[in-house]
Amino acid sequence: xxxxxxxxxxxxxxxxxxxxxxEILPMLLEEIVSLGFARALVTxxxxxxxxxxxxxxxxxxxxxxxxFRTSTYAMExxxxxxxxxxxxxxxPPTRQMQPxxxxxxxxxxxxxxxxxxxxxxxxxLAVFNSTVGSKINLGEQVCRVCNMHSYAAVVCVELRKxxxxxxxxxxxxxxxxANRQMARLFKxxxxxxxxxxxxSTIAQMQTVMESMSDPVILTDNQHRVIMQNKAAERxxxxxxxxxxxxxxxxxxxxxxxxxxxxxxAVSGTSDSSRDMTLVDAIEGEEVLFEAxxxxxxxxxxxxxxxVSVLRDVTELRRADEExxxxxxxxxxxxxxxxxxxxxxxxxxxxxxDPIVVCDKDSKIVLLDPLxxxxxxxxxxxxxxxxxxRNQAKLDAYxxxxxxxFSDRESAPLRLVNPTSAQEIEYDAHSGKIYDERGQVAxxxxxxxxxxxxxxxxxxxxxxxxxxxEKFAAAGRLAGTIAHEVNNPLExxxxxxxxxxxxxxxxxxxxxxxxxxxxxxxxxxxxxxLGLYRNTEQVGTFHTNTIIEDTLxxxxxxxxxxxxxxxxxxGDVPPSVGSADQLRQVLSNLVVNAKDSMxxxxxxxxxxxxxxxxxxxxxxVLVGDTGCxxxxxxxxxxxxxxVTTKGERGTGLGLWIVKGIIENHGGKLRxxxxxxxxxxxxxxxxxxx
Amino acid sequence: MEKKRILVVDDEPNVLVTYRxxxxxxxxxxxxxxxxxxxxxxxxxxxxxxxxxxxxxEKQESGFDVIEYARGKNATLRxxxxxxxxxxxxxEWAEAQKIPILFKPIDVxxxxxxxxxxxxxxxxxxxxxxxx
Numbered sequence: 001x002x003x004x005x006x007x008x009x010x011x012x013x014x015x016x017x018x019x020x021x022x023e024i025l026p027m028l029l030e031e032i033v034s035l036g037f038a039r040a041l042v043t044x045x046x047x048x049x050x051x052x053x054x055x056x057x058x059x060x061x062x063x064x065x066x067x068f069r070t071s072t073y074a075m076e077x078x079x080x081x082x083x084x085x086x087x088x089x090x091x092p093p094t095r096q097m098q099p100x101x102x103x104x105x106x107x108x109x110x111x112x113x114x115x116x117x118x119x120x121x122x123x124x125l126a127v128f129n130s131t132v133g134s135k136i137n138l139g140e141q142v143c144r145v146c147n148m149h150s151y152a153a154v155v156c157v158e159l160r161k162x163x164x165x166x167x168x169x170x171x172x173x174x175x176x177x178a179n180r181q182m183a184r185l186f187k188x189x190x191x192x193x194x195x196x197x198x199x200s201t202i203a204q205m206q207t208v209m210e211s212m213s214d215p216v217i218l219t220d221n222q223h224r225v226i227m228q229n230k231a232a233e234r235x236x237x238x239x240x241x242x243x244x245x246x247x248x249x250x251x252x253x254x255x256x257x258x259x260x261x262x263x264x265a266v267s268g269t270s271d272s273s274r275d276m277t278l279v280d281a282i283e284g285e286e287v288l289f290e291a292x293x294x295x296x297x298x299x300x301x302x303x304x305x306x307v308s309v310l311r312d313v314t315e316l317r318r319a320d321e322e323x324x325x326x327x328x329x330x331x332x333x334x335x336x337x338x339x340x341x342x343x344x345x346x347x348x349x350x351x352x353d354p355i356v357v358c359d360k361d362s363k364i365v366l367l368d369p370l371x372x373x374x375x376x377x378x379x380x381x382x383x384x385x386x387x388x389r390n391q392a393k394l395d396a397y398x399x400x401x402x403x404x405f406s407d408r409e410s411a412p413l414r415l416v417n418p419t420s421a422q423e424i425e426y427d428a429h430s431g432k433i434y435d436e437r438g439q440v441a442x443x444x445x446x447x448x449x450x451x452x453x454x455x456x457x458x459x460x461x462x463x464x465x466x467x468x469e470k471f472a473a474a475g476r477l478a479g480t481i482a483h484e485v486n487n488p489l490e491x492x493x494x495x496x497x498x499x500x501x502x503x504x505x506x507x508x509x510x511x512x513x514x515x516x517x518x519x520x521x522x523x524x525x526x527x528x529l530g531l532y533r534n535t536e537q538v539g540t541f542h543t544n545t546i547i548e549d550t551l552x553x554x555x556x557x558x559x560x561x562x563x564x565x566x567x568x569x570g571d572v573p574p575s576v577g578s579a580d581q582l583r584q585v586l587s588n589l590v591v592n593a594k595d596s597m598x599x600x601x602x603x604x605x606x607x608x609x610x611x612x613x614x615x616x617x618x619x620v621l622v623g624d625t626g627c628x629x630x631x632x633x634x635x636x637x638x639x640x641x642v643t644t645k646g647e648r649g650t651g652l653g654l655w656i657v658k659g660i661i662e663n664h665g666g667k668l669r670x671x672x673x674x675x676x677x678x679x680x681x682x683x684x685x686x687x688x
Numbered sequence: 689m690e691k692k693r694i695l696v697v698d699d700e701p702n703v704l705v706t707y708r709x710x711x712x713x714x715x716x717x718x719x720x721x722x723x724x725x726x727x728x729x730x731x732x733x734x735x736x737x738x739x740x741x742x743x744x745x746e747k748q749e750s751g752f753d754v755i756e757y758a759r760g761k762n763a764t765l766r767x768x769x770x771x772x773x774x775x776x777x778x779x780e781w782a783e784a785q786k787i788p789i790l791f792k793p794i795d796v797x798x799x800x801x802x803x804x805x806x807x808x809x810x811x812x813x814x815x816x817x818x819x820x
């Protein structure tokens with residue numbers, strides 16, 4: 001017996017000395033066989049296939065092993081029963097076989113494991129398995145607390161025919177010892193594996209953290225830094241032997257950071273981001289960070305601290321700020337442009353003339369309502385043949401203007417009013433808008449309705465014609481009278497001439513009066529006849545030609561009086577009216593000029609074309625350097641029978657001049673200075 | 689020296705008389721005709737050195753007809769056209785015929801100058817006279 005107990009004790013000690021869990025079961029089988037049993041095996045639960053499969057055996061033939069290979073659901077199998085009941089089972093002997101003892105080996109313990117104790121969870125697998133009556137789960141043996149995958153097996157020993165109860169107790173004792181030892185080792189190994197796994201995970205995580213260019217900081221619940229990467233150390237860790245400035249910078253950074261974390265914790269947001277400005281301890285620059293913090297939890301949901309990732313957003317925020325400023329600028333500019341456009345639109349709508357804005361390809365881009373009425377808005381419904389024709393006319397004009405070299409242009413344009421179907425004469429005023437490269441970007445055309453202007457012109461013309469007719473009638477009357485007076489006058493004059501030598505000395509004075517007064521009547525008649533002679537023949541004449549003719553006619557007389565002629569005749573269009581009348585005007589003025597320059601002088605005659613954009617005027621200047629007209633005469637000099645020439649003048653010359661000029665729709669003005677000379681200024685309208 | 693013979697034609701008898709008297713006073717042999725008919729008769733019967741003719745004569749007759757009639761007899765006959773009223777046609781006609789026109793009322797001295805220049809039988813003088 002002593003031998004047996006000795007041997008048992010030795011076996012137990014050997015089992016307890018095992019250092020690896022996988023050593024135990026083979027060792028157990030050896031100890032059992034050494035107790036004198038023929039063969040033994042361990043059949044373990046394969047949780048993947050839900051089978052019991054022999055894993056270790058000693059002296060077991062294939063057939064024996066085969067008997068202990070079964071499904072975990074085969075409840076009648078003694079090994080399965082042993083596991084379920086947690087009691088050893090005895091397989092009774094058969095004719096071919098000795099009895100077999102099945103003893104369950106399961107991870108179990110009366111008290112919970114350390115981890116379960118630490119977190120006060122009673123669901124430890126060891127405790128569960130050791131609780132009497134609990135249903136053993138052969139599907140999986142996993143601890144709900146530490147997630148450890150455990151084992152379930154059955155030790156099967158072939159007994160002899162008559163094995164004593166004491167021997168069976170020894171076996172069960174050894175199995176229990178082995179099981180306890182295995183459970184311990186299993187757990188230790190599990191924790192060891194888990195720890196080394198965790199270490200490698202931590203190492204990986206650290207590598208990940210370090211490889212991140214953004215600062216990453218792990219803090220505990222008291223916001224103390226547990227771990228930080230190199231990028232974070234730059235801001236939060238103080239290397240040895242640094243300047244005071246850097247120390248302060250790092251302290252300040254830490255303070256700011258923990259303040260941010262605290263405020264995040266207080267605000268209760270579990271996952272939040274906020275901006276903070278930290279000082280780069282090495283460069284000394286301020287860096288704006290966006291800190292994204294998330295709390296870290298254990299698997300069972302306890303909060304362990306925070307993970308904060310700081311993202312350098314200095315550039316981003318600067319860009320953001322720039323973008324915002326630009327956006328504001330843009331908005332302001334847009335507002336100004338909008339106001340300008342509104343103002344412009346208001347102006348365009350209130351101009352009262354059709355306005356068309358075209359792009360460089362002469363395509364209409366903007367129309368005011370009046371222009372839209374003329375040209376259509378481009379929609380199908382507003383298209384009519386009249387509008388299309390108007391568009392074509394305008395297009396031709398604008399295209400030629402766009403490609404012309406002038407900045408502005410005005411041209412007559414005849415368009416048809418679509419409503420009244422009447423042709424309207426427009427004065428098209430166009431200007432160009434250039435882009436920054438100096439290319440034509442747009443053209444603006446304002447169409448001025450000339451209907452009213454033309455009507456006034458027509459009225460003026462009609463009135464002038466009437467005036468001319470009246471003047472002609474007066475001229476004809478004067479001519480008729482003069483003609484009638486002419487013949488008697490001729491006779492009287494001839495008589496006076498004949499009597500010249502027969503007048504007695506005492507009658508000489510009377511004769512002289514008779515002669516001069518008759519001469520005067522002759523001059524008046526001549527003047528009147530001249531007027532009559534020139535009242536017909538309305539047509540076009542060239543002012544310059546008439547001036548040349550008149551000057552040629554008087555050339556000799558002027559030369560004789562010592563008068564030099566200076567002429568400056570511009571390029572002027574033909575005028576409408578009576579050439580003879582104009583000839584008389586010029587003759588009268590030239591004769592007056594000549595008479596005013598008895599000591600000689602200069603006669604200046606100039607013509608030029610004046611234009612105010614709408615009307616053209618031919619201006620004729622006749623100036624002399626003669627004696628001038630006394631100021632008191634300037635008012636009355638155009639009235640009939642007013643003369644400065646005394647006996648030699650008729651007083652009709654300037655009256656006729658003024659009458660003729662006004663009948664031609666022109667204006668006659670005079671400027672004179674006594675002793676310096678006189679200038680007559682004639683403006684004749686150009687009728688094209 | 690032989691007196692130059694001048695025919696004066698005017699439908700106004702008083703004017704005609706005074707012209708005749710003035711011409712006679714100036715030493716010309718002056719004949720007067722108050723109508724174109726009389727003028728033709730005179731032209732038929734005598735040769736003249738100069739014809740002084742009013743443009744508008746009695747009825748529809750005009751100075752042109754008389755001058756043309758006279759030129760028909762003597763192509764080189766000098767003539768002066770007198771008128772109170774000149775139409776452009778008359779001007780053109782006179783210019784074509786190289787006949788000077790004097791407008792009434794006529795300055796007697798101017799008339800006498802024109803006459804003397806024409807009767808001097810001097811081509812240069814004629815040209816001068818027609819040009820003025």
